[in-house]
Amino acid sequence: MISAISTAADAPSLHQQIDTLISQRHSELKVVPTAICSDAEFIRRVHLDLNGVIPSAEVTRAFLENSATDKRQKLIDDLLASPDYALHMARLFDVMLTERRIAAGGNLYDVPAPNWREYLAESFASNKPWDQLVRELLAGDGTDEKLASALKFYLVRDVAPHQLTRDVGRLFLGVDLQCAQCHDDPHVVDYRQSDYFGIYAFLERSKMHPLSPRGAQLAETAASKTTFVSVFTTRSGETSPRLPGGEMIADPPLEKDKEYLVKPEPKVRGVPTYSRRLKLAEQLPRAGTLGFTRNIANRLWAILLGRGLVHPLDLHHAANPPSHPELLAVLERWMVENHYDIKGFLREVAISDTYQRSSLMPADSKDLSEKSFAVAPLRGLSAEQLRWSVLQATGRIELHYARLDAQTKKTSPLSEASPTPAWKEKITRNEALERQSVSLVAAFTGLPGQPEEGFQPVVDQALYLRNSTKLLPILQEDSGTLLARLNQMSDIQSVADGLYLSVLSRLPTEDEMAEVRQLLQSIKTPKERREPLQALLWGLLLSSEFRLNH
Amino acid sequence: MAGRQSRTAASEISRRAWLQGTAAALGAGAIEQPLRAEVSTLSRKQLLLLFLSGGASQFETWDPKPGTKTGGPFRAISTSLPGVQIGELLPHTSKIMHRLTVVRSLNSNIPDHFQGHYAMQSGRIAPGYPVLGSAVAKLLERSEDVLPGYVSIRRDGPKAYTDVGDAGFLGAKYEGVRVVNNRPPENLVQPAAVKPTLAETVDRIRKSNDERFRRGRDAAPIDAYRTTFEQAQALMDRREIFDLTKESGADHEQYGKHEFGQNCLLARRLLQSGVTCVKVTHFDWDAHQDNFYWHQIRCAEFDRTLVTLLDDLERRGMLEHTLVVISGEMGRTPQINKLGGRDHWGRAWSVAMAGCGVKPGVVYGSTNDLGTEVKDKPVKLGDLFHTYLRAVGIDSSASYSIGGQTNPVADPAAKPIGELLA
Numbered sequence: 016m017i018s019a020i021s022t023a024a025d026a027p028s029l030h031q032q033i034d035t036l037i038s039q040r041h042s043e044l045k046v047v048p049t050a051i052c053s054d055a056e057f058i059r060r061v062h063l064d065l066n067g068v069i070p071s072a073e074v075t076r077a078f079l080e081n082s083a084t085d086k087r088q089k090l091i092d093d094l095l096a097s098p099d100y101a102l103h104m105a106r107l108f109d110v111m112l113t114e115r116r117i118a119a120g121g122n123l124y125d126v127p128a129p130n131w132r133e134y135l136a137e138s139f140a141s142n143k144p145w146d147q148l149v150r151e152l153l154a155g156d157g158t159d160e161k162l163a164s165a166l167k168f169y170l171v172r173d174v175a176p177h178q179l180t181r182d183v184g185r186l187f188l189g190v191d192l193q194c195a196q197c198h199d200d201p202h203v204v205d206y207r208q209s210d211y212f213g214i215y216a217f218l219e220r221s222k223m224h225p226l227s228p229r230g231a232q233l234a235e236t237a238a239s240k241t242t243f244v245s246v247f248t249t250r251s252g253e254t255s256p257r258l259p260g261g262e263m264i265a266d267p268p269l270e271k272d273k274e275y276l277v278k279p280e281p282k283v284r285g286v287p288t289y290s291r292r293l294k295l296a297e298q299l300p301r302a303g304t305l306g307f308t309r310n311i312a313n314r315l316w317a318i319l320l321g322r323g324l325v326h327p328l329d330l331h332h333a334a335n336p337p338s339h340p341e342l343l344a345v346l347e348r349w350m351v352e353n354h355y356d357i358k359g360f361l362r363e364v365a366i367s368d369t370y371q372r373s374s375l376m377p378a379d380s381k382d383l384s385e386k387s388f389a390v391a392p393l394r395g396l397s398a399e400q401l402r403w404s405v406l407q408a409t410g411r412i413e414l415h416y417a418r419l420d421a422q423t424k425k426t427s428p429l430s431e432a433s434p435t436p437a438w439k440e441k442i443t444r445n446e447a448l449e450r451q452s453v454s455l456v457a458a459f460t461g462l463p464g465q466p467e468e469g470f471q472p473v474v475d476q477a478l479y480l481r482n483s484t485k486l487l488p489i490l491q492e493d494s495g496t497l498l499a500r501l502n503q504m505s506d507i508q509s510v511a512d513g514l515y516l517s518v519l520s521r522l523p524t525e526d527e528m529a530e531v532r533q534l535l536q537s538i539k540t541p542k543e544r545r546e547p548l549q550a551l552l553w554g555l556l557l558s559s560e561f562r563l564n565h
Numbered sequence: 566m567a568g569r570q571s572r573t574a575a576s577e578i579s580r581r582a583w584l585q586g587t588a589a590a591l592g593a594g595a596i597e598q599p600l601r602a603e604v605s606t607l608s609r610k611q612l613l614l615l616f617l618s619g620g621a622s623q624f625e626t627w628d629p630k631p632g633t634k635t636g637g638p639f640r641a642i643s644t645s646l647p648g649v650q651i652g653e654l655l656p657h658t659s660k661i662m663h664r665l666t667v668v669r670s671l672n673s674n675i676p677d678h679f680q681g682h683y684a685m686q687s688g689r690i691a692p693g694y695p696v697l698g699s700a701v702a703k704l705l706e707r708s709e710d711v712l713p714g715y716v717s718i719r720r721d722g723p724k725a726y727t728d729v730g731d732a733g734f735l736g737a738k739y740e741g742v743r744v745v746n747n748r749p750p751e752n753l754v755q756p757a758a759v760k761p762t763l764a765e766t767v768d769r770i771r772k773s774n775d776e777r778f779r780r781g782r783d784a785a786p787i788d789a790y791r792t793t794f795e796q797a798q799a800l801m802d803r804r805e806i807f808d809l810t811k812e813s814g815a816d817h818e819q820y821g822k823h824e825f826g827q828n829c830l831l832a833r834r835l836l837q838s839g840v841t842c843v844k845v846t847h848f849d850w851d852a853h854q855d856n857f858y859w860h861q862i863r864c865a866e867f868d869r870t871l872v873t874l875l876d877d878l879e880r881r882g883m884l885e886h887t888l889v890v891i892s893g894e895m896g897r898t899p900q901i902n903k904l905g906g907r908d909h910w911g912r913a914w915s916v917a918m919a920g921c922g923v924k925p926g927v928v929y930g931s932t933n934d935l936g937t938e939v940k941d942k943p944v945k946l947g948d949l950f951h952t953y954l955r956a957v958g959i960d961s962s963a964s965y966s967i968g969g970q971t972n973p974v975a976d977p978a979a980k981p982i983g984e985l986l987a
Contacts, residue, residue: 193677376782393786395786470789471732471789472737472790472792473737473740473743473793474737474740474750474797474800476793477794477796478750478752478801479751479752481755481764481794482752482754482755482759483751483752484756487756487758526777527774530773534766546762549763550767550770551770553767554768554770554774555770555771557767558771558775558778559774559775559786563790
């Protein structure tokens with residue numbers, strides 16, 4: 016099948032190849048995919064996926080009324096160019112890379128969250144290639160001020176070599192070698208104890224070197240032997256650093272008295288002449304490393320399509336093959352040819368018909384398997400997507416920015432061209448909104464150290480949405496919020512349109528129109544309208560249509 | 566882990582099927598009786614899981630090896646079972662050994678916290694299956710139940726690696742409701758500022774929107790989400806079940822005022838209120854250093870509270886229909902490390918049970934002299950899962966039927982341990 020794809024200059028673009036390979040499989044499976052989604056479905060989905068927040072009512076209305084044929088492509092490009100793209104990707108990769116872990120030393124030696132998020136946001140704003148980003152995460156020892164924040168990857172894992180080994184395998188190579196720590200994995204033939212210890216050998220010499228009052232750096236010793244014993248066979252092994260499927264990398268011979276650039280002393284950070292960790296940073300993020308390209312292609316695919324071609328994302332092995340191996344190969348090749356261009360990759364996938372399927376199945380169709388990508392999956396919003404979408408729907412974002420702008424005009428009427436990049440400015444502008452919604456995020460995040468995949472709603476969250484006194488203020492009618500604006504409209508149709516466009520990014524159906532009318536029509540004063548309007552807003556925010564990306 | 570599995574559906578194991586399973590477990594005579602009569606005479610089966618998180622040492626508890634190089638400094642003491650000894654750190658428990666069922670020959674083979682937590686509770690290695698509490702909540706569900714079927718009581722904190730995607734493919738309705746640090750779930754009370762009429766309209770709007778949105782779409786996540794609101798309502802209506810101040814001072818005293826004691830008291834209260842399954846997690850058994858000091862402290866809490874709890878359940882007539890399971894995610898290594906600790910070990914360790922459906926006074930299987938390997942009657946973790954289900958009257962060879970797919974409720978490669986079942 017791969018040979019059918021031409022590599023010549025006129026080769027089909029990636030999104031065409033995606034659609035071809037996915038439809039080929041539909042024919043094989045005798046599956047009829049759902050229709051292309053409506054504009055309303057599309058604008059909500061693509062905003063959530065690329066900017067992490069639902070669109071505003073104005074943006075949605077304009078998009079629905081726009082008759083240009085290339086408007087979807089244009090929207091995708093706009094969203095990828097928006098400062099929100101960088102912020103959203105920073106949140107997404109923060110959760111993916113740290114899994115909300117908390118360093119054992121807490122703030123004493125961890126990288127402060129704002130610094131880390133800025134580092135990630137800057138990386139995505141500048142579309143830093145993935146291999147470079149991974150190199151920075153693995154190579155940093157905290158001494159280079161510009162890259163000091165990248166050290167968080169090590170610090171939230173307390174520089175514990177076993178934890179790091181597992182997560183380097185999972186997050187950068189798509190293989191969870193955990194079981195191979197103690198023996199060749201009895202359940203997964205592909206995962207060998209020697210693979211595990213090959214990665215471990217790169218990392219075990221690195222240690223935390225705490226500084227005070229804040230911040231830490233990595234120290235490294237110049238020598239150690241990596242040995243392991245299988246708990247099954249009691250056969251022992253010894254290994255040099257090695258990536259799965261690769262060759263062992265021998266250390267250069269140690270020259271007496273030249274082992275260290277800086278000799279470790281109590282309170283002195285040891286720096287070896289030869290660093291195994293730097294070797295890992297050099298060797299791992301490369302197209303030649305087994306699993307490196309596949310992993311990022313698969314993870315980015317899953318961000319837009321709700322599940323990986325390999326699924327779960329970190330369990331690639333012979334007994335759990337990709338659902339579409341040819342497609343995965345195409346995605347990998349594209350990644351390498353385009354030098355790990357994350358933005359370009361997301362753009363191609365978002366343009367594809369495969370991404371733009373409706374979640375609505377024809378009345379007579381059976382359940383379509385998620386694996387077939389024949390229907391848009393229903394996915395829970397992440398805690399962060401939910402936060403920003405609640406703030407957007409209620410009009411809190413708009414109100415807050417308007418206030419900020421008014422203040423800025425008063426205090427510095429002359430300030431014009433700001434040297435601060437837009438994404439960075441937005442981080443500052445968002446601070447108050449984040450403070451306002453801390454409890455909302457807390458209620459919807461999982462346990463530290465657990466990958467957040469799948470939709471697992473729990474009763475605590477429903478209790479929060481119904482009863483939390485911390486959510487209530489966000490839902491109140493304040494001057495300038497959605498409720499205040501709706502309450503000023505005399506025409507019930509306009510109220511319903513405004514409400515549905517703001518919360519569900521679409522116009523109301525006739526049934527819904529009738530529901531709104533029934534609640535509002537006999538009411539005379541704006542004061543009496545408050546409660547039913549709030550009930551409408553709150554009820555829709557609690558609906559599964561709002562809670563799910565669909 | 567199980568959390569990765571997002572698909573959920575209203576599964577239907579036929580009520581009739583499990584009742585027949587129950588009848589079979591009761592013996593041939595029972596099956597002759599009319600099914601209807603049986604429903605009314607069957608008492609409500611329940612489950613209490615005491616989970617020793619971090620991994621308790623089998624050497625310092627159920628399977629002591631005094632005087633050997635692996636045995637550590639503690640003695641073994643005689644118990645109410647002639648010829649059977651347990652660790653001296655469990656003096657109260659030693660007096661009620663005749664009421665317990667202990668397996669000393671478990672080889673779960675998992676030395677990792679997360680994997681062990683999941684596997685010991687779900688009876689499987691493969692991800693996506695419901696854990697014991699969720700499975701039992703589902704399989705013993707009655708149509709008149711309003712409360713959530715499974716409540717998990719644990720400590721707060723980043724190292725709470727005990728709730729690992731509980732319900733798997735059974736979905737949100739069977740997720741454990743978390744009670745953290747003995748506080749009832751947050752937000753149980755409608756704020757005074759919210760008028761009842763407002764709350765009612767909010768609920769109506771939500772429901773009618775869900776109904777429209779659900780047409781033509783994958784119903785599973787929509788239903789899972791909707792269920793959380795129904796459970797929220799049930800908990801709000803009966804929030805007094807979490808109110809420990811309603812328990813007597815004497816009970817507080819006897820259970821122990823420490824976290825584990827209070828959690829066990831709450832567990833008893835919840836079981837009494839009709840929750841099908843409660844899990845209490847006792848933390849900090851992960852003694853990589855100072856294992857012996859650490860086990861002295863942990864065992865002291867555990868020992869006294871366990872006996873109080875079993876006495877209390879018995880006195881109230883609850884033990885005969887409540888299975889109590891005492892397990893962790895792993896045992897601890899025979900080798901004592903340089904820091905005086907024991908590390909993770911899954912190859913030869915112990916679990917214990919009491920109450921409904923299991924034979925009291927049984928010690929099953931054994932390990933070799935140094936406790937490094939199982940010597941006889943080896944038990945796999947899947948066997949235990951079958952045994953627990955059978956003890957509460959569930960046919961462990963049955964299947965869930967979900968969305969046209971069937972899934973065995975327990976690993977078909979494993980089986981119940983007949984010698985342990987009453």
